[in-house]
Amino acid sequence: MHPRKEEMRICTGEMKNTMSLAKLLWLGSLMLALQSYGQTKKLPLVREQLFDDNWRFKKDSLTGAEQPDFPDAGWRTLHLPHDWAIEDLPGQNDSTIIGPFYKYSPAKEHGAYVVGGTAWYRKPFTLPALPAGQTVAIRFDGVYMDSDVWINGHHLGNHPYGYTPFTYDLTPYLATPGQKNVLAVRVKNEGLNSRWYTGAGIYRHVHLVMAPPVHLIKDGIFITTQEAGKQKAVIQIATAVTGSVTGAAQRLLQIRLKDSTGQVVAYASQPVNIAPGDTTTVIRQLTVNNPALWSPGRPYLYTTEIRLMDTLNVKNTATADRLEIKTGIRQIRINATRGLTINGEKVLLKGGCLHHDNGLLGAAAFDRAEERKVELMKAYGFNAIRTSHNPPSEKFLETCDKLGILVIDEAFDMWEDQKQPQDYHRFFKAWWQRDLQSMILRDRNHPSVIMWSIGNEIPERADSAGLAITRQMVKAIHHMDSTRAITAAENDFWERPYKWTATDASFALLDVAGYNYQWRSYAIDERRVPGRVMFGSETFPADLYHAWNQVQGLPFVIGDFVWTAMDYLGEAGIGHSTYTGNGTGRRTHPWFNAWCGDIDLIGNKKPQSYFRDVVWGRSMVEMLVHTPIPEGTKEKVSRWGWPDEVPSWTWPGMNGKNMQVRVFTRGEKVELVLNDYRVATKTVSDSTPLTVTFNIPYTPGVLTAFVYDSKGNEIGVKTLALANPPQAIKLTADRTQITADANELVYVNVDIVDNLGRIVPDANLPLKISVSGQATLAAAGSACPDCPASFQQPALTTFRGRGLAILRANGRSGNITLQIEGQGLKTAKIDIRAK
Template structure:
């Protein structure tokens, strides 16, 4: 009977969504009706300043993805400029200084309240004023921060002016960071006695099939001149909103101070948070005094257990889980760094569909929206706090290292307090490829960071991504020992497999898992970054050793910046490229124009899967067989591939002009034998080499259908087919959602496809430009394609397709109704799609 009840609960909970909140359940979005101007002048914070000629916009907003003035041939294209300070590293985008202002009036419900404003992220070095009063400066562009506005607000019904200045100056990042208030802003009014912002911490210290212990710690803040005795009532709610456990406790809070309340509750027959069914509960904390409710918050959480065991591995709810992960940067392609909830959610949906069960945030804290999506969809998360500590890295002279000594603790606290209730987070990362890792300052800082992380959350593991950097060549591996002693899980970047890399100190690093485990048997190990070509070797290590828990490819999805580190190049056959210098040749080249994105993603910039993604799924045993074809290489040339790249292969058997010429066909499979058929006739057969999952064929091209069959003995274990397409004759529009919320925040992603007479996408078309017309209750948030070299605008209503595909992102306008998108192109049948906003 208990099993039946649990089964029914799971079914019910899987279809009832719990309300999740971006920052705090008491907060309201403060994103609408801002004014913006790029300007380096001072004095714009003055409340009497006339900003009527500034541009109106709604947040989140990223000015660095907007079109630049003066389209100079070959120098400025769309939002990109060759004059960019960051050059290829930041994708040729422009920084500068931007100002935001908002005039708002509060009603009488704010009287007697404490009023806070919270920014989820401003890039970067942000200053904030309210009514001319400087509230403070926040340097780091990726952490959330709040200010108490109460003492500086005008009386109710009188206008207030908030002003924000963001400075994206000099070379301050190794990748595309965006610029401005690119994440949400919230306003919150609470009674003087309230639960502090991020003041609730929920853990599940004990879980059995019949019951789970839920520990809720609440920080109660008293901003009055008198001590207060407060009843703290905690209710645990299931996804349908029913109270399944309740408890209360009285605490006395001294004047102008904070007091902690800790209560343990029992939830009977809990439904666990898993990757397959990510069930969310919530903890409702209510503060009462003399029967009157003073405050109430609601914090989503998951009931799940984590175990990091040197002999068993990583266990989620008692079950071993191997990480099938990918690193991601924070941008959203055509939207730039804008972190709208739907954009973040779609990214996780795409990655989960592509076979991932984990992401690594590279190399900074993410938006709240992205973590909320991971909680809802069942995606594991390894965080990353900083890319630099005290020392400058790779010429990023204006980077966060300038602020680290003063700000590291404030920013670690901001990360931990905002994010520690997310069940998706399993490991906290404290740094990536840190320059001073092997010296005494690195040892000291690693301990400080790890200690602070564990003080605020002792329930998860701590890791760091380690790599021999040029600065560290003088050190032997043993110099890293005191640093690594602070970690529960050692993260290695490119230490296992892949092409030789000069940043690896010696060949012993390829055996680092074994040697380190022999010395530290209670620790766990993972690949925090790996080359695509090393996917099989890394996964073999994860399957072979319990203490190797998996890893993260670089990278799961294309991103703006670090331009062309993964892109292939064609060179003369006679050209000799020293293998040991490949990483440096590709990574440190100062120019890549017109390539603006990294071009190393398993998915492209708009979310379509690329060759490495299909290969990875065979490595992970998610797919039995995948068939791909290499793009033709001109005679006398050869492909020079970056370590971060993958063979220039497509899921295509459409190669007009190649008739009779040999095509390189790759079949990825764990089957023992592969047979190729063309138009129903067997044309080749091959045994897959021992220790490999790749069978390679040279096949004369002939149009039709090419099919790969995989066999173990006589048993067929999988097939994969490609068919030749005809000429494009029509446009097809496919929306991920045809009904969205009319709240100026929701998005509809419309896939644009060029199709032939049979309705097949035509993968060889890179030239057709499509013009879009939008009417009704939505705006054009962005247009894009997967091309790494298309520098044209993301915001104009026209763009070429790439490999037969494009993308249009529509943003709700705030009014209910219908928006209609029409797509036209010369010689093509037009397409139309309606999106309902309600």
């Protein structure tokens, strides 16, 4: 068993030979006999642990399922996180159902044609006797949506919003020690409740929180940078401590700042007197000499360790409570003169908007899935993410801290005015303050978070009611965090009786103005409203060149965020192109993927990403070839789309027919060479910036673009070569060794290759999958936006030569083998080790 799980597990009704809970509670002050190890030792304090395993699940509207004696023996047992909406629907003989996709889904194209409903989760567990004053709570990181929770039949509460964490105290309702407790959770994802795919169920982690009678309040800790220089930094730590209702207490608060090697670089301590049932906040400052400052280029993280000691004796090591928080020392400034600076250095936000789903996994927020999403953003040149349009998972932000990705943390997509009939607007008035507080208090210690966004495209933003809500939100945020700027994303195409300038009243209440699709207004609005700081909170992919020029040329424009950075489920087909000329968006079945991302659903680059590489200076030249355009038609691309281009010179059946080739470059002249013959030369025109378009007859072979500067020097080369027929399957795993933990994933790229190992870009082939050893198949599929299929069956059909298989460890050590075969192809096999 993985050692961390052995340290953190508690007894449940399903577990054998596990540690007792008493061994996990404020252990610095207790010496416990470990019967299973035959020795006595002091264990590290564990006050919070994952509570993801051994949940029972059933999708149904049931009466009485909240009661502890409800017969759930036939229910499915699973390990969280879990998203039932992506699971295959029954009735596969029905042509309207393909995997989880149902043509007549109530969610329609908005929710990717999946089916919601009501479902139940139940978890049995037992606890030993607890120390006096001990409390036990349950924290859900995210449940979509409208959840109710019971413990032993007692209703703990309802939480409507699907994207914010929430906690319930279990202590008063627990069964006697050794007797079974039952948690029950009802989740409702009903009707048309979002504009995108949300997932359904307990899709993020669940934690059991066990705090001693006098303890630190995790959300009451706030670490801020007061000063950040090369020679010296000052950080301030506000720490909230709460006491037992039974009596006053004295504790010693110790704060240690440790560098990445564990060396203590700053220290403070202070006695704390806590009145019965009271909460006390202690504020201390630490000075760090020669600090390593956090920045996107060098995301250095310290660790702030906060301890409550049982005694005021500094030399006594008995620890009553302890928390550790990763800490980045950085100072952010935003103004219209210099734009955005981090530690005094100007930063331009190379941003992308990102939905919360994880592609083939649906909304299930596995740690590895959240990490990989951020890693892909970093690898493809982004340095900033706008969480659209809701708070992300905590693991997502931890990864942004680690990799140096800046975050605009967004709260809501709607306020009181609905965007869909069953969306969050129904709960907003009663819940917005609690949900906003939940987001701010959880996320404010992350150095990656640089701004708070209070909303996206809010219809009532400039009404008197909307302005009142804005003022209330700004006031509430300032009360919790006055160190970050506040923004909102606003557009000008809602059906309202006012014009864009009417939002001046809204922007006047904010620190930074978020412009959706309005890059042409930047300079005009700065003249109208001097001092306004702006950024492109959403821009169309095709507008990148012009929008980025504004960022580079106007100091008050701090960045640009494309819609969208990655493909996502739902808003089906908004990024499509068509040859019919009818309409601007194909949003009907079988489309289920938005298809507007720089990165496709399985993590590969799409054509707009190659253009972005040139605009951002990551590449001197890129070349794309348009798929054959039917005769007599003209392509029409949606506003969020991109022409149907691919980096390929494999076009069987097109011999002698003209192919459209586009070359992106910052050079002055482009020369095309086909099979050692110069076929065309063009100069880059100001009318088509960074782009040269050629139409040349197709001949199989090798197409090369040579790029030259104004002096005739060659500054870049790009080559596309004809791929030979498919011969084999190539498997590439992101990791070949993982921890034996049921939350662990392995992503395996599945490529169809020719005899030279090159991907065959026109290979759309069915493949069979088998997994053996200590893992199961979590998901498999391709990036195809209009090829609905099961993501959970042991099969996939590649799209443009590529697919993806995702393996999930089962928690046991040993070998994992993935084998994939296809007709006429050499079978591929890859081994992974879980340990």
